Amino acid sequence: MDDMQTELAAFKDPQLAHGLIDAIRELAPKSGATLMEVCGTHTVSIARNGIRNLLPDGVKLSSGPGCPVCVTSNHDIDKVIALTRVPGAIIATFGDMTRVPGSTSSLLAEQAAGRDVRIVYSPLDALRLAQENPTSQVIFVGVGFETTTPLTAMAIKRAKAMGLHNFTVYGAHKNMPGALEAIVADPQLHIDALILPGHVSTIIGAEPYKFLAQKYGIPGVITGFEPNDILQGIAMIVRQLHEGRSDIEIAYARGVMSEGNTVALAAIDEVFETCTATWRGLGPIDGSGYKLRDEFAEFDAMQRFQPEVEPTVEHAGCRCGDVLRAHMRPDECPLFRKVCTPENPIGPCMVSSEGSCAAYYRYY
Template sequence: MAALHKASSDTFQAELQAFKDPGLAKGLIESIDKLAPACGATLMEVCGTHTVAIARNGIRNLMPTGVRLASGPGCPVCVTSNRDIDTVIALARTPNVTIATFGDMTRVPGSTSSLLAEQASGANVRIVYSPLDALRLAQDDPSREVVFVGVGFETTTPLVAMAIKRADALGLRNFSVFGAHKNMPGALEAIVNDPQLQVDALILPGHVSTIIGADPYRFLAERYGIPGVITGFEPVDVLQGIAMIMRQLHEGRADIEIAYARGVQPQGNPVALAAIEEVFETCEATWRGLGPIPGSGYRIRNRYTRFDAVRKFDPVIEPTRDPKGCRCGDVLRARMAPNECPLFRTACTPENPVGPCMVSSEGSCAAYYRYY
């Protein structure tokens, strides 16, 4: 059994290494050069992990003249609105409440504070790595209310749904969720309808697509004539996705294609989708930079309403105001590059972030700061 496991691991590592192969990368770069439209093109990488991969591997600098890679709203921490951040801070100030959250969220500035600042002032804020960790906190101390901060796209939403179902099965009364989950297709429709932004094609997210598949993006090609390719995160993955987009542009067609077949099926993950459908329903959500988008968010269904932290505690939320001078909204809409913001590298740094795009490990500003 150990020998079989080692052989399987070695095979996986060999296959993974192929996606970093310099020879394959060179051939794809040559294809991109040959197929690139003479008039240029703007390709948006939707996913924050793609933004980091493109920056870390120098892919932006390898593009032909006139081909622009623009970062989009694919960082879940970054697109969380100030109102939602202020709501989480209000929950942290609620007596006898423990906030359980992913690490990036603690440093995101709200209107006047952050979870990190609240923790320094005495609030009980715990960093967790999954919603099940938050569930265990509630089980271990029934005397305290545990609120999990549910921020993310379709990748994490099924995990939160399963945690709520588990809490229901256990009869837990001291566990709830602040839900700020969002779904990607609605935001993409807002992007392609932005008159100030001309996007010619989309590098579609790999992680989200493992859950939802390719079908929810079809409307982009069919209704708007925007090509899209779902791809992975290794250098060859990204270059292959761009090469496939270039071929579509070269041939004058618009399709939604999968370059990440090892992770994505056209129909997605039926089990994960069923969990989302059972626990959540879609609703309007406010995205930083994009504003309110109908049907782009998830809220907990009435059947599980006792696990909705806002309905449970009805926190008093301070008046919301955006950080002065922060251009995260324009960065998330690809109306400007991070280094075009006047605060970049001066008032706004990873050590002293003004906006969330400099906080998150998937944020465009943090990627530009580190790699450019």
């Protein structure tokens, strides 16, 4: 236990942090550089630990579309709300999703109106709900990137093996590489390098990011979430920029292997195939979503119940889309702090614990 505590303490060791900050300042390009942290957990850690203020002038951090709740489109939210009105339905979802506003309602509002909406912590919790409520239709809202998709796949496989006919999934899972290509190819942005997500990369590894370096000349480093993890990732990035290199490197070797988690990837591939998905702020991106393969189509909630979905309406004034594609900082949105707050969120970037607006509200 003492050895483990010593090892964990290194991730917040001030002396190591000072050394990394010195290395960043020494190697940082004189002309400046913009680095995008892709993951919402990175955004929160950077804000909480004041990392932006530790960097040299000209080295800027920009938040990307790495919050799964935030990038879920209004139309997806509207479909989930329509499913609450299926007779006998129990909607099982993660906590943040209940407060995200759709066009005219939210899951929290539907719950207040008498619909059965329950918070779960994994798809297996939803599976258990279906077993315990055989006369109800349990619909799990599958949201997240490659980190949560294998768990949904395994729940669906288990439901099929059990012959469980009152369990279905609304799938809004997405994969990260396609969104990153949309970001780096955006002519309105100038991103010099990427701080790549640790959690997602534990599943997919480093290989799927290689195109960023090879096709676009964008360096990237996969790193963890403690202060010194992030500083180490930034130091590795600025070294690449200093040396004129474009590689995908791993600074999170304790969690990420180059090939990823082959068991989890196999589970995804068995149950899902890729499809076009619509991202809030980025629009439709080919191959960036997942849909159930034909042999598992019976677990597709929309296909089974076919509810009537209201026309999608975007919220006037909300700039979450611009924030997610790094066209503006959260505090540049005219609604930020004035109308949009964690107690009264107008958009999902203020709802989610990983949202950049919520991080800015709390820490800046």
